[in-house]
Amino acid sequence: MSELFKNYIAGQWVEGTSVNDNVNPSNTNDIVGRYARASKAQAEQAIAAAKAAFPAWSRSSPQERHDILKKASDEILARKEELGKLLSREEGKTLPEGIGEATRAGQIFDFFAGEALRLNGEVVTSVRPGVGIEVTREAVGVIGMITPWNFPIAIPAWKIAPALAYGNTIVFKPADLVPGSAWALVDILVRAGLPTGVLNLVMGRGSDVGQAILEHPDVAAITFTGSVSTGRKVAAACVASTPMKKVQLEMGGKNPLVVLDDADLKLAVETAVNGAFFSTGQRCTASSRFIVQDGIHNKFVDAVAERLKGLVVDDALKAGTHIGPVVDQGQLDQDMKYIAIGKDEGAKLFWGGERLNRENPGFYLQPALFTECTNTMRIAREEIFGPVASVIRVKDYDEALAVANDTEFGLSSGICTSSLKYATHFRRNSEAGMVMVNLPTAGVDYHVPFGGRKGSSYGPREQGAYAREFYTTVKTAYTFAG
Ligand code: NAD
Secondary structure, rough: OOOOEEEEOOOOOOOOOOEEEEEEEEEEEEEEEEEOOHHHHHHHHHHHHHHHHHHHOOOOHHHHHHHHHHOOOHHHHHOOOOOOOOHHHHOOOOHHHHHHHHHHHHHHHHHHHHHHHHHOOOEEEOOOEEEEEEEEEEOOOOOEEEOOOOOOOHHHHHHHHHHHHHHHEEEEEEOOHHHHHHHHHHHHHHHHHOOOOOOEEEEHHHHHHHHHHOOOOOOOOEEEEOOHHHHHHHHHHHHHHOOEEEEEEEEEOEEEEEEEEOOOOHHHHHHHHHHHHHHHHHHOOOOEEEEEEEHHHHHHHHHHHHHHHHHOOOOOOOOOOOEOOOOOOHHHHHHHHHHHHOOOOHHEEEOOOOEEEOOOOOEEOOEEEEEEEEEHHHHOOOOOOOOEEEEEEOOOOHHHHHHHOOOOOEEEEEEEEHHHHHHHHHHOOOOOEEEOOOOOOOOOOOOOOOOOOOOHHHOOOHHHHHHHHEEEEEEEEEOOOO
């Protein structure tokens, strides 16, 4: 029997009430590891431990917090190949993508190590004589973290690092599909010197462990990344609890990439293929709608299909693989369902969309390119979360912008053009939280705000110095000094 990876509660590694076999989507015969699933009672113990640790940790020296985060960063970066391999093995993104994500996690911890030292406030002159005002930021309390499967180490990193930097304590529930990277990250942080109770790991299903965190009165705030339907439940639970919880939600997207007639065709094709299909299309910022002007449409579609033909879909860990498998059977079923819906709706499956068999049993799917789509079709409106993109033909820039904004989502958007006028107008008028000019809709920096508008996000932005909006609370103190 192989090692059991345990939950981490109140400074102890503890077994759960059941065991989760972490399956490799590139080879379903390969079990990445056995991970303990926590019970609701264990989630409550974790919350109690985080609550007990909060007074001391929130008043700890910024130097102590800096040093722990820096140490964690150093270890993550030193082990990036190994952590990247684990990530690719459990999630299915290619090895270079997995190593890239592990590297990103290390950079995030490095950035927030610095942020621990940079937390500042304001001294303001009062409108009343003799009164001084200080505006300061304090830690929020126990933060519940609920994360999705598609970025198994980067998303936990961009939540855990700022929470710790600003003095909060944590109960962390990673996605049940990818506990391996989460476990490795917590192990690194524990050995970097976190005091007992500051960080707790409770692995398991959203419906029990996640729900227990949402319902507990001692959890002051919830940071959630995942689907819109779960996000809605999370927000409702946060408002229903007493006291109400601060909440931050990062959810889905239906991100448009506009391609104008004046675009550099080669650049547009690379931008489109990277944004829509790399990481198997399983990125919240993935382009899923190509909105293409009439004059370049046919050339663009032919060139994208040609490029897709040259991409290797295979085992995530194999050298030369460009696109790994879909994460699991449920997601594959969803992708195939939408491919069928697209055909039924009258879109043309221009290229791909076939199930593939490889040496080992896995969830392999050829990238799918639909043409002759309208923006009212379900494949153009609903998040598929797989390697499936729809091309919508438009006559001019104005129509392109209108179609790009005609969505309930607003995470990321992009435009390929050589016109400064259209690039500038699009940056200003795109209803998305992140706008890319001649760059893929997916792929962001770690030191600037991340998040969207409309149905994609709710609450303060994540990442960069903006993270302090969620992970701190403001205090305004008045002093009469005579
Ligand atoms: P999901 O909503 O199914 O699950 C997300 C997390 O919520 C998991 O940890 C899950 O166990 C937990 N959960 C489920 N039900 C719960 C409940 N009732 N109470 C508490 N927790 C519960 O999402 P997923 O399938 O893991 O991830 C894919 C989704 O995440 C996509 O919609 C994608 O767009 C989105 N996503 C968004 C961003 C972003 O930053 N905007 C980034 C990555 C992924």
